[in-house]
Amino acid sequence: MITMNNYKLLTPGPLTTTNSVKEEMLVDRCTWDNDYKSITQKIRAKLLQLAGVDQEKYTTVLMQGSGSFAVEAVMNSTISNRDKVLIVTNGAYGERIVKMAKYIGLAFREYSVPYNEYPKEYEIREILKEDSDITHIVMVHCETTTGILNPIDMIAKLSKEFETTLIIDAMSSFGGMEINVSELGIDYLISSANKCIQGVPGFAFVIARLEKLIACKGNSRSLSFDLYDQWQEMDKDGKWRFTSPTHVVAAFSKALDELDEEGGIPARFARYQENNQRLRERLKKVGFQAYISDEKQSPIITTFLFPNKHFNFEHFYTFVKERGYVLYPGKLTDENTFRIGNIGEIYKDDIEDLCNIIEAYMGVNK
Numbered sequence: 001m002i003t004m005n006n007y008k009l010l011t012p013g014p015l016t017t018t019n020s021v022k023e024e025m026l027v028d029r030c031t032w033d034n035d036y037k038s039i040t041q042k043i044r045a046k047l048l049q050l051a052g053v054d055q056e057k058y059t060t061v062l063m064q065g066s067g068s069f070a071v072e073a074v075m076n077s078t079i080s081n082r083d084k085v086l087i088v089t090n091g092a093y094g095e096r097i098v099k100m101a102k103y104i105g106l107a108f109r110e111y112s113v114p115y116n117e118y119p120k121e122y123e124i125r126e127i128l129k130e131d132s133d134i135t136h137i138v139m140v141h142c143e144t145t146t147g148i149l150n151p152i153d154m155i156a157k158l159s160k161e162f163e164t165t166l167i168i169d170a171m172s173s174f175g176g177m178e179i180n181v182s183e184l185g186i187d188y189l190i191s192s193a194n195k196c197i198q199g200v201p202g203f204a205f206v207i208a209r210l211e212k213l214i215a216c217k218g219n220s221r222s223l224s225f226d227l228y229d230q231w232q233e234m235d236k237d238g239k240w241r242f243t244s245p246t247h248v249v250a251a252f253s254k255a256l257d258e259l260d261e262e263g264g265i266p267a268r269f270a271r272y273q274e275n276n277q278r279l280r281e282r283l284k285k286v287g288f289q290a291y292i293s294d295e296k297q298s299p300i301i302t303t304f305l306f307p308n309k310h311f312n313f314e315h316f317y318t319f320v321k322e323r324g325y326v327l328y329p330g331k332l333t334d335e336n337t338f339r340i341g342n343i344g345e346i347y348k349d350d351i352e353d354l355c356n357i358i359e360a361y362m363g364v365n366k
């Protein structure tokens with residue numbers, strides 16, 4: 001018997017998906033069968049189209065596992081022992097990349113700013129001027145830790161100026177916001193199945209500049225995390241190198257169709273943006289201050305400060321969950337916060353309903 005949730009996820013992924021996406025997982029598919037391999041090839045081509053890149057110059061590599069697996073595969077395979085990477089951080093996901101660099105044994109430099117601030121162009125320029133060993137730059141686009149939307153144009157401009165390879169972790173933004181990968185000169189963009197394309201968890205993907213990926217042959221220090229090898233195998237005919245998450249892949253293919261039906265990335269962005277603005281506006285009125293200022297806020301997820309010292313998140317969480325919505329704890333160490341994601345199958349009515357529930361919790365009658 002199938003039991004359905006009686007709540008929706010207001011989290012940064014896995015997120016609330018459509019029943020039709022979930023239904024795709026009721027079929028068992030064979031990994032080497034042409035029907036299945038053609039799903040993989042369709043997904044790879046469609047992702048290039050969404051990224052706005054020339055299909056001759058870029059390619060897509062799908063990678064088993066969660067988003068971090070693909071980030072680690074990129075760090076491990078595209079940065080050789082002769083290279084040095086500048087890692088820009090203002091949140092936990094940037095810091096995770098630093099950890100990966102340490103595990104892999106990469107030459108790296110970290111440039112970090114507080115979680116609610118943008119990295120500064122002049123400071124990064126100084127680092128790049130002074131440290132000519134730097135060959136790669138990596139930055140998270142939407143830092144899901146807080147919801148800050150990092151200035152991708154600024155880092156892309158610097159990367160072009162200093163002729164470095166640019167790696168962008170667009171895990172929680174790709175599909176929900178337009179990112180013109182070739183115009184920005186992004187060499188590797190990473191995202192995963194269970195974010196703004198609204199699939200389910202199980203694999204991640206890398207949109208890679210072909211010329212650069214080809215030059216990575218032999219760099220990898222690990223078999224499973226070899227992005228080049230993964231691409232070579234998959235590019236032949238859509239068969240994955242090791243066992244592929246067949247159910248998840250089929251669900252993702254359906255999610256891509258549904259993104260088109262919604263009107264593509266511009267329509268999805270508009271829905272997320274409206275959800276986010278309404279949420280912030282209404283919660284502000286009942287005492288919830290957002291941690292990130294309006295101009296730096298992404299349309300993906302918002303961090304809210306506790307409204308007062310008596311606020312009990314567990315109690316609040318249970319109250320809201322019993323009424324149909326699951327929230328997310330905060331990820332800051334020095335401030336008491338919680339987060340609300342507004343991506344996935346979440347519409348204006350859900351946000352209004354949620355805000356009514358939160359207003360009731362706060363003792364405000366409309």
Ligand SMILES: Cc1ncc(COP(=O)(O)O)c(C=O)c1O
Pocket residue numbers: 012013066067068069071093140141142143144145169170171172192
């Ligand atoms: C920006 C960003 N990078 C990396 C990750 C890590 O992805 P995963 O938890 O799927 O490994 C996340 C997860 O939410 C993320 O938001």
